Amino acid sequence: MGIISTFLFSDPSESDLLWVKLNVEKSIVKKWVIVEGTFSHRGAYKGTCLREVLKETRFLEFANKVEIIICNQNLFLSSNEQEKMFGLSWMRQA
Numbered sequence: 001m002g003i004i005s006t007f008l009f010s011d012p013s014e015s016d017l018l019w020v021k022l023n024v025e026k027s028i029v030k031k032w033v034i035v036e037g038t039f040s041h042r043g044a045y046k047g048t049c050l051r052e053v054l055k056e057t058r059f060l061e062f063a064n065k066v067e068i069i070i071c072n073q074n075l076f077l078s079s080n081e082q083e084k085m086f087g088l089s090w091m092r093q094a
Contacts, residue, residue: 002030043076
C-alpha cells in the first residue's frame with residue numbers, strides 16, 4: 001500500500017514549491033497526481049507548462065511517479081453560470 005499525493009499546478013512560478021513538496025514527501029509517497037488547468041483562476045486561457053517544468057534536471061528522479069491531469073474546462077465561466085442558476089451572484093465582487 002502506498003500514499004498518493006496531489007498538487008494543483010498553475011504556472012512556472014510554483015515549480016520551487018512543487019520541488020519542495022516532492023522532496024519532503026518522497027520517502028512516503030508512492031505516486032503524485034498533479035492537476036494543471038489550461039485557464040487561469042480568472043478565466044483567461046493560459047495553456048500548460050507543467051510538462052516542460054518537469055523536464056528540469058531537478059525533477060528527473062520523480063518522473064516515473066508523477067501523473068499529470070490536464071483540465072481543459074474554463075471553471076471560472078462554469079462557476080459564474082452555476083452562481084446565476086442558484087442565485088449566488090451576490091457572492092462574487094465585480
